[in-house]
Amino acid sequence: xxxxxxxTVVVSGxxxxxxxxxxxxxxxxxxxxxxxxxxxxxxxKSAAEIDPEGSRTAHRVTDITDEAQCEALAAxxxxxxxxxxxxxxxxxxxxxxxxxxxxxxxxWQGVLDVNLLGTLRMTRACLPALKxxxxxxxxxxxxxxVAAPTQVRQAxxxxxxxxxxxxxxxxxxxxGPHRIRVNTVLPGWMWGPPVQAFVQFTAHTEKVPExxxxxxxxxxxxxxxxxxxxxxxxxxxxxxxxxxxxxxxxSLLVNAGELMR
Numbered sequence: 001x002x003x004x005x006x007x008t009v010v011v012s013g014x015x016x017x018x019x020x021x022x023x024x025x026x027x028x029x030x031x032x033x034x035x036x037x038x039x040x041x042x043x044x045k046s047a048a049e050i051d052p053e054g055s056r057t058a059h060r061v062t063d064i065t066d067e068a069q070c071e072a073l074a075a076x077x078x079x080x081x082x083x084x085x086x087x088x089x090x091x092x093x094x095x096x097x098x099x100x101x102x103x104x105x106x107x108w109q110g111v112l113d114v115n116l117l118g119t120l121r122m123t124r125a126c127l128p129a130l131k132x133x134x135x136x137x138x139x140x141x142x143x144x145x146v147a148a149p150t151q152v153r154q155a156x157x158x159x160x161x162x163x164x165x166x167x168x169x170x171x172x173x174x175x176g177p178h179r180i181r182v183n184t185v186l187p188g189w190m191w192g193p194p195v196q197a198f199v200q201f202t203a204h205t206e207k208v209p210e211x212x213x214x215x216x217x218x219x220x221x222x223x224x225x226x227x228x229x230x231x232x233x234x235x236x237x238x239x240x241x242x243x244x245x246x247x248x249x250x251s252l253l254v255n256a257g258e259l260m261r
Contacts, residue, residue: 003241004031008081010073012036012064012122013091017193018140020046021233022088027056029237034077034084036062036122037091064091064118070125077129084129086136086240089119092157099155108156115160120167127175134179136240140232141165143188143255165251172249181248183239185232188255189217192229222257 009026013019014035023033027050035057037043043059051057058080062073077084092115123137130137144158165184172182189195199217203210218225235254238244253259 002030004029007085008032010087019090021229025233035059036073074125088138111156139184184251191226
């Protein structure tokens with residue numbers, strides 16, 4: 001039996017990378033995927049690729065910093081498929097780089113509003129439907145929230161995702177009586193469009209082969225290759241499914257063994 005047969009999963013942040021891969025995996029495993037993102041063209045493209053007949057997906061432009069838009073996406077899931085069984089939070093602001101000394105705290109506030117508060121807004125919007133039959137909330141965090149990154153400084157991103165991972169414990173206790181599980185997937189370096197672009201840019205800037213840049217990333221890992229966005233999607237779908245019915249308040253590292261806990 002497929003992991004999500006007949007289930008409906010809301011996926012925020014569906015673009016060209018991880019969000020698309022998670023929505024694709026939801027449909028492959030028998031579920032309905034309700035897609036949200038800020039860019040309508042990306043949503044339509046993802047939905048058409050994942051579900052050409054349009055019977056297993058629905059989508060709506062959604063900015064998770066806007067509570068009304070979050071509520072509208074949740075309402076679409078209920079209207080189209082009769083309820084919500086899980087929500088997977090991919091939407092994030094991950095393109096701001098730097099540390100404390102050069103910090104623009106207005107930008108930090110924006111990062112927190114998306115990565116922390118936006119995720120909580122979207123979760124709260126889905127709660128009425130989740131409470132009706134229980135379900136799962138899957139947060140997408142980052143390895144850098146639990147260990148210092150060694151190559152790229154993203155202090156605001158790490159802080160926001162660290163706060164989200166901490167919030168998971170409270171949410172798991174609060175929502176557990178409603179049979180709602182809350183877990184986090186913590187990707188490390190993940191082979192997909194963003195990391196591909198990083199490797200290409202670094203190789204071009206340093207005038208070295210892309211294989212050399214990739215080798216720097218993999219040399220610290222127990223396994224000899226990067227995890228992919230598909231690997232992270234598989235972990236998220238497992239946690240969204242009933243196969244993980246007794247798992248809540250947990251963080252799952254998907255990082256090829258770069259960090260072990």
